[in-house]
Amino acid sequence: MERKEIIIQxxxxxxxxxxxxxxxxxxxLSIILNKxxxxxxxxxxxxxxxxxxxxxxxxxxxxxxxxxxxxxxxYHIFSMKNKFRLKLKCDVEEEDCNIDSVSSxxxxxxxxxxxxxxxYGIHFNNHPDLRRMxxxxxxxxxxxxxDFPLMGIPGSLPLPKK
Amino acid sequence: xxxxxxxxxxxxxxxxxxADKDITIEDALENEMILNMxxxxxxxxxxxxxxxxxxxxxxxxxxxELGYLHRGYExxxxxxxxxxxxxxxxxLDYLAPLSNNVxxxxxxxxxxxxxxxxxxxxxxxxxxxxxxxxxxxxxxxSFAMDVGALTVLLWTLRERxxxxxxxxxxxxxxxTTSYTRIGGVANDIQPEAIAKAEWFINQFDDNxxxxxxxxxxxxxxxxxxxxxxVVSGEDAIQLGITGPTLRxxxxxxxxxxxxxxxxxxxxxxKVITHDGGDCLARYFVRxxxxxxxxxxxxxxxxxxxxxxxxxxxxxxxxxxxxxIYTKMEELIHDFMIVNFGINPPVGEIYNAIENPKGELGFxxxxxxxGHPWKCKIRSPSMVNCQGLPHMIKGCMVSDVxxxxxxxDPVMGEADK
Numbered sequence: 001m002e003r004k005e006i007i008i009q010x011x012x013x014x015x016x017x018x019x020x021x022x023x024x025x026x027x028x029l030s031i032i033l034n035k036x037x038x039x040x041x042x043x044x045x046x047x048x049x050x051x052x053x054x055x056x057x058x059x060x061x062x063x064x065x066x067x068x069x070x071x072x073x074x075y076h077i078f079s080m081k082n083k084f085r086l087k088l089k090c091d092v093e094e095e096d097c098n099i100d101s102v103s104s105x106x107x108x109x110x111x112x113x114x115x116x117x118x119x120y121g122i123h124f125n126n127h128p129d130l131r132r133m134x135x136x137x138x139x140x141x142x143x144x145x146x147d148f149p150l151m152g153i154p155g156s157l158p159l160p161k162k
Numbered sequence: 163x164x165x166x167x168x169x170x171x172x173x174x175x176x177x178x179x180x181a182d183k184d185i186t187i188e189d190a191l192e193n194e195m196i197l198n199m200x201x202x203x204x205x206x207x208x209x210x211x212x213x214x215x216x217x218x219x220x221x222x223x224x225x226x227e228l229g230y231l232h233r234g235y236e237x238x239x240x241x242x243x244x245x246x247x248x249x250x251x252x253x254l255d256y257l258a259p260l261s262n263n264v265x266x267x268x269x270x271x272x273x274x275x276x277x278x279x280x281x282x283x284x285x286x287x288x289x290x291x292x293x294x295x296x297x298x299x300x301x302x303x304s305f306a307m308d309v310g311a312l313t314v315l316l317w318t319l320r321e322r323x324x325x326x327x328x329x330x331x332x333x334x335x336x337x338t339t340s341y342t343r344i345g346g347v348a349n350d351i352q353p354e355a356i357a358k359a360e361w362f363i364n365q366f367d368d369n370x371x372x373x374x375x376x377x378x379x380x381x382x383x384x385x386x387x388x389x390x391x392v393v394s395g396e397d398a399i400q401l402g403i404t405g406p407t408l409r410x411x412x413x414x415x416x417x418x419x420x421x422x423x424x425x426x427x428x429x430x431x432k433v434i435t436h437d438g439g440d441c442l443a444r445y446f447v448r449x450x451x452x453x454x455x456x457x458x459x460x461x462x463x464x465x466x467x468x469x470x471x472x473x474x475x476x477x478x479x480x481x482x483x484x485x486i487y488t489k490m491e492e493l494i495h496d497f498m499i500v501n502f503g504i505n506p507p508v509g510e511i512y513n514a515i516e517n518p519k520g521e522l523g524f525x526x527x528x529x530x531x532g533h534p535w536k537c538k539i540r541s542p543s544m545v546n547c548q549g550l551p552h553m554i555k556g557c558m559v560s561d562v563x564x565x566x567x568x569x570d571p572v573m574g575e576a577d578k
Contacts, residue, residue, distance in 0.1 A: 025509040026272055055399055055415075057514065058540040062527055076512050076525065076540075080399070080413075083420050085512070108402025111548045119236070134229030134577060143237055150241050 003084050004029050007051060015044055030087035035073070035099045038090055042105045045077065045086070052081040056106035059113055061092070061120045065146035070094040071122060075102065075109075098123040119144035194222065197559065201230045205308045205563035208573030210547065212566075216559065224554040224562075226547050231577035239537035243503035244270045245480065247537070249340040254541065255575040256337060257300050258293040258518045260329070263342040268423060269513035269524035270344050274478055274506045281469045282346040283424045288462045289332070289341065290424075290515075291455040292359065295366070296325040297518035298406075298448045298455075305445065305567035306377060309386045317373050324362050331355040344504065345479030346472035360463060363456050370452055377445075387441040391553035391565035394439055401552060402545040405520025406451060407569045410444035412437040417516040429461050441568035448570075478504045503532020512540075519543050519570060543576035 007029070008022060018041055020033040033041060045053040058076040075088040092099055101124035103110040113124045115133040121142035124130055131137065141148055141156055200211040209230035215222045235254070239247050251266040252259035264286045271277060278286070303318030326336040332355045333341040333348060341348050377383050393403070395411040408415055416433040418426040434450040436443035473479050480499055481492040508530045514523030520542025527536040546569045553565050 026275065026511050028511060056402060057521065058512070058523060058525060058538065060525060060536075060538040062536050074510075074525070076523070080415055080420070085421070087512070106402070107400045108545060108548060111545070112402075132229075134232040136229075143234060148237075150237060 003082060007084075007086065010048065010051060011041065011044070014048070015041065028085065028087060030089050032089045035090040035092060038073075038075075038088065039100045039102055039105065041088065042075070042077075042102045046105055051079060053077040053079045053086060055080055056102070056108050056112070057085070059102070059109050059116060061116050061122055063120060063144065063146045068093070071097070071120060073099055073116075073122070077106075092122055097121060098125055100125045101127040103127055118142070121145065199562065201227075206566055207304065207571060208576075210566065210571060210573055210576070212550070212554075212562065214554075214559070214562070219558050221554055221557055221559065221562070224551045226550050228544065228547065228573075228577055231573045233578065235578045236537055236539060239534055241533060243500075243532050244344060244506075244534065245499065245504070247534075248342065248344075249338065252338045252340055253574055254539065254578070255297070255517060255519060255522070255543070255572045257572055258297040259337060259339045260289040260293045260341055261297075261515070261517050262522065263340060264290055264424075265513070265515045265517065265522045266524060267342045267344050268515060269511065269526055270506070272513045273509065273511045273526055273528055274344070274504065276345055276473050276475055276478060278346045278473050279470045280425070280467045281350075282471045282473075284462055284466045285347050285351050285471070286342065287424045287426065287429075288351070288359065288459060288466075291458050291462065292325050292328065294455045294518045295452050295459075296322045298452050299325075301406075301518075301567075301570040302373070302445065302448055302452075305564075305570070306383065308563045308567040309383060311377060311380060311383050314373050314376050317369070317376075321366065321369055324358075328355055328358050328362065331358060343472070343480055345475060346470070350471050356463060356466075359459065363459050363463075366456050367453065370449065374449060384442065386561075386564055387445060387568070388438075390441045390557060390561045391568060392438075392440045393549055393553050397552060398439075398549065401549040403520070403549045403569075404542050404545065405516070405518070406447040407444055407520065407546055407549070409433065409435045410447045410568075411439040417514060417521060421514070423513075423515055428465065429458050431458050441564050444568040505530055505532055514540065517542060519572060519575065520546060522575075539575075539578055541575040541578060543571040543573070544578075547571050547576055 011018065018033060018037045020031050023030045023032060045051050055078040057078050060074050062072045062074060064070055069091040071092040073090050073092055076085065078085050099122060101113055103113060113127055114131060116122055117124060117130055118132040118135055119142060141153060195216050197214040197216055199214060200206045201209040211227040213225040235250055248263060248266060251262040254262045299318040299322045303315035306314040329336050329339055331352055333339050393411055395413045398408050398411045398413060412435050414433045414435045419433055431454055434447050434454055436446045476495045481496055485492040486496045506528045508528060510527040512523055512525045514521045522542055523540035525538040526534050529535045554562055
């Protein structure tokens with residue numbers, strides 16, 4: 001059985017409560033799930049001795065600039081044992097802009113989530129230290145959102161007076 | 163307690179302390195203090211700011227602050243075509259610009275679904291390995307300088323200068339190279355560049371050994387690095403550390419072998435690891451990797467195939483300049499690609515390569531337009547910096563420069 005089928009079968013067997021769909025593009029497998037299951041599935045994928053996704057490469061979000069399901073969280077995880085990369089994706093609504101933090105599963109998600117919060121304004125529940133990563137703390141906008149203009153917003157950063 | 167302090171302290175100091183109404187005597191004699199290191203500090207290799215809480219000279223905790231060089235490349239990438247981003251990738255890890263160029267075009271090629279011809283891929287491997295040597299040489303030299311061995315920096319910079327001369331011949335620039343193109347490389351490698359690379363590799367080993375002589379039996383150098391900034395293999399994986407820093411903790415993780423790209427499958431090379439997990443092990447990994455890369459360069463030069471350097475796909479790949487000026491079709495394609503972009507299919511890919519600093523990944527989301535809908539840069543320096551608090555905790559103030567030097571962050575990449 002191929003690695004992709006093993007992973008899908010294993011999640012179905014061990015976590016029957018988790019609803020998910022899969023997608024594939026250029027040989028990269030993504031698992032699309034509900035945001036409430038993210039910590040549950042992450043810790044299963046990490047702790048299962050066969051799958052052993054012990055390395056979280058990247059956490060980020062996509063802003064689709066639409067009314068429903070505006071954001072998608074994307075997690076790239078890697079299994080050093082099987083040399084396999086997997087994408088986890090879940091939608092986040094603009095009105096309910098939060099998701100559980102996976103920094104308890106992979107420590108490296110700590111800064112990656114801070115960066116996502118800084119750039120997209122998605123709040124991470126149970127995050128140990130949710131501060132802005134790059135922008136100043138008093139900055140009110142989220143630069144990578146599609147409604148933030150490329151040239152910036154005049155007055156958003158204090159400038160010297162005339 | 164208060165009585166003892168009153169008896170021991172000089173009356174003038176006591177008066178001065180008591181004059182300040184907001185501070186109690188216990189506060190004033192408190193051992194802990196906050197030290198702000200950076201962002202303008204010569205040993206932090208750029209604009210990294212570290213906030214240290216000290217107890218005497220021991221560090222209790224550390225908070226790194228990033229973002230002093232944040233230029234918003236991810237936002238800019240969303241507003242420019244795929245070709246236009248190639249020069250910007252130079253400015254990420256500015257010590258190994260060619261490696262970044264390769265990482266970006268490999269990601270875009272994966273998204274489009276094309277593959278460069280073998281000769282172009284061999285040239286890319288060659289420049290990747292040479293830039294790895296160049297980057298490690300800077301890392302070793304500046305690292306040694308930070309802990310007090312100044313001469314080595316001059317010697318490693320001299321070696322790096324020779325690699326920059328190769329870049330000069332190859333693409334006319336020494337730093338801002340922008341040499342790769344989607345589907346190939348900008349121009350074929352010149353015989354002079356190959357000759358220069360061969361000459362460089364032949365004399366490199368002796369010169370590196372010379373540098374090593376200066377360091378490996380230098381008591382001060384060893385004393386300042388051994389057992390400093392220890393991170394275990396498991397912790398390093400948990401913290402997401404990659405590159406020489408991870409391999410210095412004994413984890414043999416190298417994307418060139420684990421997720422082979424280009425033609426790394428055809429090369430014979432070892433993944434260098436050292437077990438110490440301290441600054442000294444990371445230094446050893448870098449030196450040995452330089453040697454290993456030199457070996458790989460030799461193999462690449464002997465295996466370099468003949469043939470095209472651009473993939474034949476007129477709607478995706480920029481045509482040759484001569485053809486644009488002489489042929490109608492090529493002129494139209496060039497106009498379309500430059501003005502409207504290459505319009506890859508709808509989809510998303512993540513592609514990572516082993517950069518000198520660690521795993522450099524690009525996550526690109528395409529909506530079928532000429533510019534990416536989203537581009538995320540997974541920069542190794544930023545994630546490696548996350549390991550700093552773990553490594554620094556419990557060390558002395560003077561160890562901080564050694565630890566920062568040993569993970570070798572480049573802030574252009576960490577801050578994006």
